[in-house]
Amino acid sequence: MGAERVAPADVRTVACVGAGVIGGGWVAYFLARGYRVVAWDPAADAEQRLRHLVDRAWPALTELGLAEGASIDNLTYEAELADAVAEADVVQESAPEELELKRRLLADIDAVTPPQVVISSSTSGFGMTEMQVNCAHPERTVVAHPFNPPYLIPLVEVVGGEQTAADVVAWTSEFFRLAGKSVITMDREVPGFIANRLQEALWREALHMVAAGEATVEQIDQSITDGPGLRWPIQGPCLTFHLAGGQGGMAHMLDHFGPSLQAPWTRLESTELTTELRDAMVEGCEREAGDRSIDDLVAERDRGVIAVLRSLGRA
CATH class of the missing domain: 3.40.50.720 (NAD(P)-binding Rossmann-like Domain)
Incomplete structure (x- = not known):
């Protein structure tokens, strides 16, 4: 042995x-x-x-x-x-x-x-x-x-x-x-894993905008550091959009804004918002939220953003 x-x-x-x-x-x-x-x-x-x-x-x-x-x-x-x-x-x-x-x-x-x-x-x-x-x-x-x-x-x-x-x-x-x-x-292999794929999507779109003269490097960085990037240390992109649906959460957000997925906002091809995908997103947000209500999540987000701003000397 x-x-x-x-x-x-x-x-x-x-x-x-x-x-x-x-x-x-x-x-x-x-x-x-x-x-x-x-x-x-x-x-x-x-x-x-x-x-x-x-x-x-x-x-x-x-x-x-x-x-x-x-x-x-x-x-x-x-x-x-x-x-x-x-x-x-x-x-x-x-x-x-x-x-x-x-x-x-x-x-x-x-x-x-x-x-x-x-x-x-x-x-x-x-x-x-x-x-x-x-x-x-x-x-x-x-x-x-x-x-x-x-x-x-x-x-x-x-x-x-x-x-x-x-x-x-x-x-x-x-x-x-x-x-x-x-x-x-992770449940299965995927090239680049999870976080790198998400980073890469943002990075590719940034390069597209610079190449097309649509945004400068400084504007792109500011758009993240003073925009959605402040929320991500507290709640990731899924819970962030969960709150975008108000009291209706992810279900309302997808039902209301789902058609915009087909708008040509990015150079990345959008996946089809099937019923199965919609339900998976809604159920995933509910699992992640656990016993926290929308109001609880909003308060958590707000406290976190204030803490980040203060720690960086920006508030």
């Missing part, structure tokens, strides 16, 4: 493979959460750059609050990949977004990492299905997609590939929750 996988709550050592901006951000975050971190990167100057990044991130992490026992001194840098993963309870891979590189590196990690250890990838666009093809143990490979900088932005999107075991996805989600992250466990 081989060694058993440690419980998510018992993880003590994290191996970070790749020590660039994302990998280094992970190193800083895990150190701040009290883990021992062992890092590896093939670049000649990687250790120097990594330690500089951690030093620069540490004041912000200290302000947020360090876990008991957290210390920069808990970072070890290894010259060999096998040494970096030898005692790991979990591995976080953060190599550049090149598919063949990811495939080779994940296979290399898989070959030298103890078989019970989960191997997680920080990829921002590739599915694990297309990355795990050369792994001898693809069942323990999973995506845990962070946002830059990983030491500050809470969200992590977790999703397995076709060969990933369900218990590995569950283990990974629980580990990151216990590590202090806000975790979305």
Whole structure:
């Protein structure tokens, strides 16, 4: 019998493979959460750059609050990949977004990492299905997609590939929750995951408007920072539109404004507002709202927007 996988709550050592901006951000975050971190990167100057990044991130992490026992001194840098993963309870891979590189590196990690250890990838666009093809143990490979900088932005999107075991996805989600992250466990793979697809839609429309002379870069940024962006930290786009329907919520909003989906406002093709889609949106908002009424949500939103404005010195 081989060694058993440690419980998510018992993880003590994290191996970070790749020590660039994302990998280094992970190193800083895990150190701040009290883990021992062992890092590896093939670049000649990687250790120097990594330690500089951690030093620069540490004041912000200290302000947020360090876990008991957290210390920069808990970072070890290894010259060999096998040494970096030898005692790991979990591995976080953060190599550049090149598919063949990811495939080779994940296979290399898989070959030298103890078989019970989960191997997680920080990829921002590739599915694990297309990355795990050369792994001898693809069942323990999973995506845990962070946002830059990983030491500050809470969200992590977790999703397995076709060969990933369900218990590995569950283990990974629980580990990151216990590590202090806000975790979305996705039901299925989709290119770019959830948040990046939403960011990309906004970004593409911004580029269209600049290219067509319809808006300047400054106007586009102001339209978000002084407009809908103030609401999104408190309630996402779905609950925001839920409130746009007044006391009727999402149902009223879709029934009233649904036809405008066909208006040529953006260069993105609109999906058809079927009865099934309408009902899914309404039911989803009701689940998210829980026992909060429309009035409760409005008050929550207003308090949150005021807090954001005040924290930024804009109110």
